Amino acid sequence: MNYYEHIVIVDSSLDEEAISATEKRTVETIEKAGGEIIKVERWGRRRLSYIINKHENGYYIFFVFKTTGATIKQLDNLYKVLDTVFKYMIIKLGKKEILALLNSLQNKKQEGENAVKPEVQINEAAEEEGE
Amino acid sequence: MKTQAPVKSRFKRFSKRKFCKFCADKSDFIDYKDVQxxxxxxxxxxxxxPSRMSGTCAKHQxxxxxxxxxxxxxALLSFTER
Known part of the structure; x- marks a missing residue:
């Protein structure tokens, strides 16, 4: 299993539904092949730095996932058929990048746990003040 | 072979020493998504x-x-501007 980063540029003139459908197709393809999605980020509509297939703007979706190498071919085949996607890029992560990714994921988890605690403390402080 | 005498111009003497920004930051890798x-x-x-202008070391260049x-x-960066 390798870690991959994947950016898809979807036609920005499409509505929210069509964009979600494209995202779903990608996620399904990866999961069907036995992969695991780690992160999905939507960067939203952006101006492209240069014109691609007569498009000036694009909707960026960013994926991080973990699969075997054979899945990449399936994704390539998918985007040949899907005409909502006009540009994509898949990058295999190196050792250092994987470490940084795992660290950031762990930090997020810890932050999530920590974020609950301060609220309790604030409530306690408020109660003390009330007394 | 002629060796050039060291130029002692006013500007050269006070020019700041260049350094590799990525070595100074101790960043693990250079992220292609960080466009700024x-x-x-x-x-x-x-x-x-070129690294001779930016001071970046060979590895990081x-x-x-x-x-x-x-x-x-x-398409996060352009191939040419203007």
């Missing part, structure tokens, strides 16, 4: 700055070139 940092290493025309080319591929 990459922009600092491009000319106005959008070409990659290679990584930087890779990152810029990736960013160009996915």
């Amino acid at each position: 940092t990459l922009r600092a290493f491009l000319t106005q025309r959008g070409k990659i700055l 290679r990584a930087l070139a890779n990152a810029i080319q990736r960013a160009r591929n996915i």
Whole structure:
């Protein structure tokens, strides 16, 4: 299993539904092949730095996932058929990048746990003040 | 072979010493998604700055070139400006 980063540029003139459908197709393809999605980020509509297939703007979706190498071919085949996607890029992560990714994921988890605690403390402080 | 005498101009003496920004930051890798940092290493025309101008070390210059080319591929950076 390798870690991959994947950016898809979807036609920005499409509505929210069509964009979600494209995202779903990608996620399904990866999961069907036995992969695991780690992160999905939507960067939203952006101006492209240069014109691609007569498009000036694009909707960026960013994926991080973990699969075997054979899945990449399936994704390539998918985007040949899907005409909502006009540009994509898949990058295999190196050792250092994987470490940084795992660290950031762990930090997020810890932050999530920590974020609950301060609220309790604030409530306690408020109660003390009330007394 | 003629060896050039060291030039002792006023400007040379006070010129700041260049250093590799990525070595100073101790960053593990150069992220192609971080367009703002990459922009600092491009000319106005959008070409990659040579390391003799930016002071980047050879190792990081290679990584930087890779990152810029990736960013160009996915239209985060342009191949040429204007």
